[in-house]
Amino acid sequence: QVQLVESGGGLVQAGGSLRLTCVASGSIFSVYGMGWYRQGPGKARELVASIDNFETSADTEYGDSMRGRFTISRNSAKRTAYLDMSRLKPDDSGIYFCTANIKRTTWEDRSDYWGQGTQVTVSS
Secondary structure: OOEEEEEOOOEOOOOOOOEEEEEEEOOOOEEEEEEEEEEOOOOOOEEEEEEEEEOOOOOOEOOOOOOOOOEEEEEEEOOEEEEEEEEOOOHOEEEEEEEEEEEEEOOOOOOOEEEEEEEEEEEE
């Protein structure tokens, strides 16, 4: 079993900051990537940020509206990803989901896993 547990969501005023944390645990051989998606009310789920090559070069990617305001980072030894969000806007409100691409054993293929999500609300 693989579990992804997010934390750090909450209510913040526009212009404020939040840090989200996602910890991967369970039967894990290797983590290849971790990232964050979000889904606002009545909106499709969209990429916030991701880290590929999680245990090596940690290549990052961001959604267009997040670039310059959000920073994704990781602690590969702790299998943890962080999302530092600054200059938050009401449009950033939504449920933020952590996702990870993980190989559980040497003989299994990689699979994508999702956390339950954490609510971020930005008040104007």
